Amino acid sequence: MKIQVLLINPSISSKTQNPAVTEVIRCSFPMSLGHIAGYLEANGYPVRIHDEQLAPLGPEEIRRQLNGLRQADTRIVVGLTTLTVTSGRVYELARMFKEIDPDVATMTGGIHASVLPQEGLDTGVIDFVVRGEGELTTVELLQALSQEGELAEIDVSGIAGISYRKGSAPVHNPARELISDLSTLPPFAYHLFEKNRQHYSGFSSIQSSRGCPHACIFCSQRSLTGKRYRTVSQERVLGDIDLLVNKYGATTIRFLDDNIAASKKHIMPLLSAIVARKYHTRVSFEAPMRGDNLDEELLDKLKAANFSLVTFGLETGSEQLMKVINKGETVAQVVRAIRMTAAKGITVGTTLIFGLPTETRQDRWRTIRLVFSLPLDSARFNILTPYPDTPLYKDLMERGEKVTVLPGWINFSVQYMWENDDLPYVPPGTDKYELILTTMFANLAFYLRPQGLRKLFTKSVAGGNVVHLPKRWYMSKYLLSMLRVLFYLLQRFLRVGGKMILRKLVGSGDQRSATKA
Template sequence: IHPPLGLCYLASVLKTHDVSVQILDANALNLNETDVIKYILENKPSLVGFTMLTPSHSFCLNVIKKIQKDCITVAGGPHASALPQQLAQEGFIVVRGEGEETILDLVAQKPLKDIDGITYMGQDKLIHHNPNRQPITDLDSIPYPARYLLPNNGVDKPYRSAASRYATWATVLTSRGCPYSCYFCNKNIFSHRFRPRSPENIVGEIELLVKKYGVKEIDIADDVFNFDLKRAETILDMIIDKKFDIYLRATNGLRADKITPSFLEKFKRAGGDYIAYGVESGSQEVLDLIPKGITLAQIKRTVKMTKKAKIRVAGFFMFGLLGDTPETMQKTIDFAKDLDLDIAVFNILAPYPGTRLWHIIQERGGKILIDNYTEFHHTANRALFTLPGAPEPEDVVAAYRRAHKEFYFRPTYILKQLLKTRSIAQLNEMVGGLKSLLRIS
């Protein structure tokens, strides 16, 4: 469970304007709809904002039905930005894209017609889609996220990353925006333009996390941390100079074509022990259709360099991509095994609303196979759409199950993991992981 940094950023901006703010992380606290409704009705806020991902749409909608007569209800996040007209019809004021500036206008009760970046239903019962708000250029102007409003300051349980070594752990965003155009990604709903924070601003946040909250691990959660390699190395140099006693991880998927031995050497010296790469497919033809803009040879070379630097390596893979066949999906499984990865993350392609894939399915006579957004997730363990020319759903699921079995149940892989085990707790964790994989495969 990752802390909701988006909400923390909004809260920090509101706090600087002396607005009373609370964050209720229903996911982390394992709260159901009734719990959330009760909390809202008891606290009587004038405005309630929801960060809406596609699987949480139904949850948020059920809550708003019980509270909207008592307060203003606002929705933001990828799902809301992708389907603003639908959510406005359902009663939300939709904040499209970044919300730090928009939320201040809403709290100040500025007339809705004068607020850029929102979609809403007016008193005339018509949907009003205001002009887009320009992305924030000076990210250093945004205060550090208000993690202190989360349970355990957002750095300890219930928050946890699968790659964590310690309990005290935090995610840091050093930039916003991704200049790449992968057809399955919903991040580009916000901005294609890469907008970095300054290295000084980033290291200042890390220092706060280490000194004030005792954080032992930092997870860089950018869409593409190493897009500007010189900037990334400057950040690492500053972390090295500060002599932070931390583990550093890049779990969101670095670009394998923008890795150098110098970057890896500095990443390791800064405390880096884990990097994930977005591989996606073992077929060059399928990669070119994404368009990933990367070659299998580059991926193989980068993974080899990363292992040589003694950094743990993970790879992300997907089944059911455009151009996939049973043969190309087997190539993906074989490529994953050939890469000598520590962890392989296999998922089934999900056509999130607002992505190019979502529109391709509509335009080419495809079909979404589920009616309930709650099941709409790339970890749903099932094929979510059909499309002429795409692999059959049963072939996609078969490849997904086979991948887990072929990768994780190799005797050589199990032996390597056993040799790395240093405690009974680690051994129990490994056994638990294998049991979970057995249920998938």
């Protein structure tokens, strides 16, 4: 049988975000689908991609999509990439596809599907779960599905890295090894996103490596790409840069590696090659980086290669909490890297996490004071999310600490605090409303300081690579959007503050009643 593939990037539930805030949030580029699609096409399978960030899917649109794929002697395979916060929508979409056409084969992949394959199988609408890196596994699965016969009759027992049902029993085949040589993979399928590239501020993104040797307790990415650091060949990376610059007219290219500077043997020759081919004169580059990887030699190379933005994960201002989260670097190292980078004239951003285990009010305010003292152009303060299968999640479960999971995991989103109060995790001894209020205050106050306002009006701003404002945003449609965001955030700030005050008043009343009794 012929195979027709439709890959879908599901949307995040509207319950987790406010439209005013979403308007200035980056439309994230679904890199994982592009990697899978490129490998499928290279192996002869036609692929279509639908991104729900751009156009939600309903029954009528699903029928239209299926009619466009349906041919004689053809099996339609629908693949849905699955994040924790989108998992509920993934199962909803799979159910709609099955109701409209029961013969459609559904498969899920991505981080959430990889760590909780049973969850998908238990819905009854997911036929296959692709665990881990999906390129090789998906092609082998499609080869099996090209056989004639009912889905339930096809033998997939020899395919590593998949989960499925045999009758009513779930089957989890052995895990697949990580892809050793990433250069054997075909180029990224930018052409499948080309018609919508103006909607993606991250369209011009590349990966030069996968994996990170560190073991931060909150990181879920290693469930997919592992701890072993693997690189793409220099020529392949330069080919991607050349394509983005010469075909798509990119002016900024963002590296989305798990840890781009984990190996000097990888990054130093790559930076030299960028300069040798004069890409640095035509395009600027951005990348997240660890502070402990940065030294003067690397910084000089980054500057020479025209890296215009480097983002560091400072996470906290407490050295003790850095040890708790097993970051593998110190606050002092990250602070030093931030100061060094700013001194070179490179725009510097950082990301922070509040609500860490054992964290106190004093720790949060120490972090705020530190961040406000640093030469940073952007900062994003988040509340900790204990993603499933992370060391953090496992530890909390073992210790019996409360983790709140709403249906569809909808509260497992960094945006959730801006709209709702049911946080997944709050450290013992911390008031959740105070945690939300402090995090909101830190985000707002950073940009409402005189130096923050000055940077808003003079530089492009990428708050933790999430919020994006171009230069002279105040002369465009962004002005109205920002005013709406500011009004909404102030409303939310006051609402949460009111809840915290009410809780304290009620608590004081309860204590007085108990004393009288």
